[in-house]
Amino acid sequence: MAARWAWGSAAAGGQRSKFLRQVSHYLIRYATWIPPLIWFNAYVAQVTFIRGPSMYPFLNPHYNDSLREDLCLVWKLYAQEGLRRGMVVVFRNPYDPNKTTVKRIVGLPGDVVRTKPPYPYEHAAVPEGHLWVEGDGDKSQDSNYYGPISARLVTGRVTHVVSPWERAGRVRWWEHPLRAGVHRAA
Amino acid sequence: MPSTTPILRRLLRPTRPRLSPQPRPPRPPPSSSSSTTTPPHTNTPPNGGATGTPAPSWVGHPLRLILTTLKFVAFTHLLWEYVISMAPASGPSMLPTFEVLGEWLLVSKLHRFGRGVAVGDVVAYNIPINDEVGVKRVLGLPGDYVLMETPADHHGADGGVGAGAGVGSQGGGGGSMIQVPKGHCWIVGDNLVASRDSRYFGPVPLALIRGKVIATVRPFSEFRWIDNALRKADSPDED
Known part of the structure; x- marks a missing residue:
């Protein structure tokens, strides 16, 4: 008009x-330039804020005493290939397809995971093509709530922390200790 | 730095608006009288096309042409990914509805993530246990109660493959039901005996739904819309 x-x-x-x-x-x-930007954000890389305490203390360590949120670089190219235990991944929430969630991979297909309280069974075997994801913090709605998630839900990996200057840099997921209670398949 | 600056300057230089009524004179104005007769070149250098016919003005600088092509491809991709797309489909799992080979399906991506999908719609979805795309019919949405196994076959044939086989041998009324969890849906193929679907891998997250199949376009003469097959059952009391 x-x-x-x-x-x-x-x-x-x-x-x-x-x-x-x-x-x-x-x-x-x-x-x-809007379509190329949308394509880039959806398929190559995106810079996003991390909301909530589910990855405390790795991300958002000051969620209790500050409103500041971590700014992270999410790499989306070939996100579903070569997933390893310890990686911090971004995926669509299986309970709400319009929300994306950040968690750490705990179990790969074939692993048997000792679960945490809300899960109805003590042990869970991760089916083929699925992942067991958990947050680092206690306040985390993760696979202990909704079970193993399909790897097809993964949209990206958190590769860099951008915003709090003192913690900015690469996410060294391989240095993070693996969670105890995982019987690894391979 | 000095080598890239002219390219950048040429890139950032505003081209003439397309709806301008009179052409602007070319950059080195030779004289006022000849400026009206020369064809307008926006980006070709003034003496570049001296030998043959000069490139048309809409071609422009090669870099700008590449950028425009990329932008056009990105725009098309946007339509393909978020509005509508077309893909071939094969397999016996939807047999009465789709043929085994040679089907081309029109998929509405506006229904991705299960937006506006109702029970009875045919959807294209990412198979949760491998990296392929499947086409099945939605039989249950969050909160619905669905039969986990194949419905018992009263005609004596085997109930089905895989998970359904044990139930078919039980006779009528067997099987257990679950409530589809929130954010999930229950997906089953039309051809129950040759379909690997939610009976095998459980409820599918709505986030894996790529879109709703709205038509088959195989030969265009056999174009037909795929409508929701759910019909109200006639109850005998109503007559």
Whole structure:
């Protein structure tokens, strides 16, 4: 509608129409960059804030005394390939497809995991194509609530911490100790 | 740095708005009289196309052409990923509805993540246990109660493959039911005996649903919409 109005006044001529023509021209030119940006964010990399205490103390260590949230780089290229125990992954929540969740991989397909309280059974075998994910902190809704998740839900890996300057840098997931109580398949 | 600056400057230079009524004179204005007759070149250098016919103005600088192509591809990808897409499908699992080979399906990506999907719709989904895409019918949404195994076959044939085989031998009324957990759906193929579906790998997260199958387009003469097959059962009391 606004474009039509701008078009009409541009046809009439005048100083204001020139201004409007330029503005609409630049708006359209910048708008053509939106699809590449969406593609990049969905398939290559994205910088996002981490919300909530589920990865405490690894991410958001000050969730109790500050409103500051960690800013992380999520690498999305080939996210579902080569998953290892200890990696911090981003996946779509199996309980709500519109939410994404950050957790650490605890068990791979074939592993037998000793579960934590809300889970109804003491041990859980991770089926093929699935992962057992848990948060580092206690306040975490993870596989102990909804069971093993399909690896197809994984959308990315947290590779770098960006925002709190003192902790910025690469996420060294391989240095994180593996959780006890996992009988590894291989 | 000095080598990249001219390219950057050329990139960032505003091109003429397409709806401008009169062409702007070319950059080195030779004289006022000849400026109206020369065709407008936006990005070709003034003496670049002196030998043959100059490149048309919409071609522009090669780098800009590459960028425009990339932007166009990204836009098409956006439509393909979030609005509508088409893909071939094969396999016997949806047999009365789709043929085994040579089906091409039109998938509405507006229904991804199970948005607006109802019981009875045919959906394309990421198979949770491997990295393939399947097409099945939704039989249960969050909160619904579904039969976990194949319904017992009263005609004496085997109840089905895999998980359903034991139930079929029990006779009518066997099997256990579960409530589909929140955020999940229950997906079963139309061809019960040759379908690997939720009876095998359990409820599927709605986040794995890629879209709703709205039509088959195999030869375009056999185009047909895929509608929701759920019908209200006639109850004998109503007559």
